[in-house]
Amino acid sequence: MKLWLAQVVLQLFLALGLSPFVSGFIRKLKAVLQNRRGPSLWQPYHDLFKWVRKGTVVSQQASWLFRATPYVSFLTALMVSLMVPMVTAVVPLSYFGGVLAVVYLLALARFFVALAALDTASAFGGMGSSREMTVSALAEPAMMLSIFTVALTAGSTNLSFMVQAALQHQERFLSPSHILALAAMFIVLIAETGRLPVDNPATHLELTMIHEAMILEYSGHYLALVEWGTALKQLVLMSLLVNIFFPVGIGGALTARTVTVGLIAYVVKLLLLACVVALVETSNAKLRLFRVPELLSIGFILAALALASSFIF
Amino acid sequence: MFYDDIELGTRLITLMAAAMLVVQFLMVGQRLLPTAIRLFSLQSLFLACLAGTVAYVNQARHVYIAAALTLLLKVIVMPLFLNRILERATEKAEVESHLNTPASILICGGLTLVGYMVAHPFIKPHERGHSTLAVATALFLMGFFLMMNRRKAISQVLGLLTAENGLFLAAISLTYGMPLIVELGIFFDVLIAVMIFGILVYRISEIFDSMDTNKFRRLRG
Numbered sequence: 001m002k003l004w005l006a007q008v009v010l011q012l013f014l015a016l017g018l019s020p021f022v023s024g025f026i027r028k029l030k031a032v033l034q035n036r037r038g039p040s041l042w043q044p045y046h047d048l049f050k051w052v053r054k055g056t057v058v059s060q061q062a063s064w065l066f067r068a069t070p071y072v073s074f075l076t077a078l079m080v081s082l083m084v085p086m087v088t089a090v091v092p093l094s095y096f097g098g099v100l101a102v103v104y105l106l107a108l109a110r111f112f113v114a115l116a117a118l119d120t121a122s123a124f125g126g127m128g129s130s131r132e133m134t135v136s137a138l139a140e141p142a143m144m145l146s147i148f149t150v151a152l153t154a155g156s157t158n159l160s161f162m163v164q165a166a167l168q169h170q171e172r173f174l175s176p177s178h179i180l181a182l183a184a185m186f187i188v189l190i191a192e193t194g195r196l197p198v199d200n201p202a203t204h205l206e207l208t209m210i211h212e213a214m215i216l217e218y219s220g221h222y223l224a225l226v227e228w229g230t231a232l233k234q235l236v237l238m239s240l241l242v243n244i245f246f247p248v249g250i251g252g253a254l255t256a257r258t259v260t261v262g263l264i265a266y267v268v269k270l271l272l273l274a275c276v277v278a279l280v281e282t283s284n285a286k287l288r289l290f291r292v293p294e295l296l297s298i299g300f301i302l303a304a305l306a307l308a309s310s311f312i313f
Numbered sequence: 314m315f316y317d318d319i320e321l322g323t324r325l326i327t328l329m330a331a332a333m334l335v336v337q338f339l340m341v342g343q344r345l346l347p348t349a350i351r352l353f354s355l356q357s358l359f360l361a362c363l364a365g366t367v368a369y370v371n372q373a374r375h376v377y378i379a380a381a382l383t384l385l386l387k388v389i390v391m392p393l394f395l396n397r398i399l400e401r402a403t404e405k406a407e408v409e410s411h412l413n414t415p416a417s418i419l420i421c422g423g424l425t426l427v428g429y430m431v432a433h434p435f436i437k438p439h440e441r442g443h444s445t446l447a448v449a450t451a452l453f454l455m456g457f458f459l460m461m462n463r464r465k466a467i468s469q470v471l472g473l474l475t476a477e478n479g480l481f482l483a484a485i486s487l488t489y490g491m492p493l494i495v496e497l498g499i500f501f502d503v504l505i506a507v508m509i510f511g512i513l514v515y516r517i518s519e520i521f522d523s524m525d526t527n528k529f530r531r532l533r534g
Contacts, residue, residue: 176331176444183335291344294414298342301422302335308426309444 056220128213187299322370357387452479
């Protein structure tokens with residue numbers, strides 16, 4: 001029980017502390033790749049601190065939904081981050097639910113954010129939530145199918161079991177179906193975290209924004225909660241990809257040594273993935289909105305093929 | 314992590330074959346010709362690495378030559394050549410196809426399944442490199458589909474080249490190295506074919522101001 005509590009607290013602090021850093025790292029790397037100096041690595045922390053101190057402005061027409069949404073989105077992201085293996089294969093909330101709970105808790109947060117964007121009746125909010133729903137309706141099946149491919153090989157949808165099975169039978173996990181699933185999962189990661197070919201996280205240009213359009217009305221500590229929740233969601237999706245497909249170095253048991261090794265391996269893998277994301281963002285132009293479904297349909301077909309080929313072989 | 318060299322080699326071969334399949338899907342979904350050429354180059358790079366692995370695992374020295382030739386011709390020379398044609402042709406560098414992208418991708422997904430089904434009777438479960446044949450068949454079918462679906466002559470050439478990549482993959486994964494003379498023959502065949510196609514495409518775009526093969530009806534007397 002004591003061990004469990006310690007693990008919960010540690011993973012909470014790790015997720016909360018690391019998630020802004022990953023965002024900052026990608027931003028900095030993108031700047032360097034584009035021959036800019038870019039903001040410092042700690043800028044997301046400064047931003048969060050600034051927003052927490054500032055007052056909030058809420059539209060008079062906004063209902064309770066607008067005020068509740070930041071808490072919902074932040075808390076669901078925080079809860080999900082306790083259900084995904086990060087440093088060890090043993091997850092604090094392992095018996096609460098498997099990967100289905102992870103996916104649908106994220107969907108719950110998205111549902112609330114989209115509703116809150118509609119709530120203030122600003123034109124941008126409605127546009128943003130309509131776009132977000134379009135993208136997520138296409139990205140979610142691809143994500144489910146690619147995770148199911150791994151779950152099928154592992155024989156369980158419980159993420160702890162999946163990672164442990166991947167650790168024991170690494171040779172089974174390097175099959176073509178997993179490469180297809182990995183490619184699909186990467187496309188989903190790009191779409192769900194609002195990265196460049198799909199959405200531009202660094203712009204407030206009305207024609208192109210998706211996620212930014214939804215949270216345009218938020219300010220002060222509400223904005224801090226929403227942004228931190230987004231960073232947490234990004235961390236969760238990246239950990240999912242990194243730990244399910246490359247379970248190298250992740251500890252099976254809870255000892256001081258495995259936790260240390262696992263922590264180092266985890267951070268290194270995350271930063272490598274962040275480098276890949278930054279490279280993809282720098283080398284691609286934003287897709288026209290009507291072309292986004294084409295990219296996502298590639299992801300979906302890849303994931304469907306991954307699942308089919310794991311049945312055939 | 315791995316048991317021995319053979320095991321590791323088989324894993325690597327399957328991995329790279331799968332990576333080639335992923336690149337093929339990206340190529341089907343790609344709209345810009347320069348990027349499509351770059352993707353072809355990437356796919357050939359995977360093929361060259363795969364051939365190198367096959368050569369290493371089976372101690373077949375002449376397959377190294379095939380790998381080196383793939384690296385030289387398909388990764389470097391042919392993409393450069395195609396890019397030069399593209400620069401000379403005064404047309405916007407977009408792939409135009411008969412079907413839209415989601416439909417093409419769906420059909421290619423179906424073709425991959427056909428590839429798996431066709432390859433299934435030929436393989437025993439514990440044979441080495443067992444899913445490579447399926448991937449190769451899928452690449453082959455998708456290459457033909459690309460040739461049928463594209464309107465521009467140059468992207469049809471790209472389709473042919475990817476089909477040839479699939480053929481080479483099948484040959485190398487089934488036989489683990491054909492006689493060198495056969496491989497050399499195939500290589501020069503493809504090289505000459507691409508050269509001729511290149512010149513032809515260039516002349517077509519000079520005469521018709523377009524590489525769209527649908528406009529060739531004007532040739533009728």
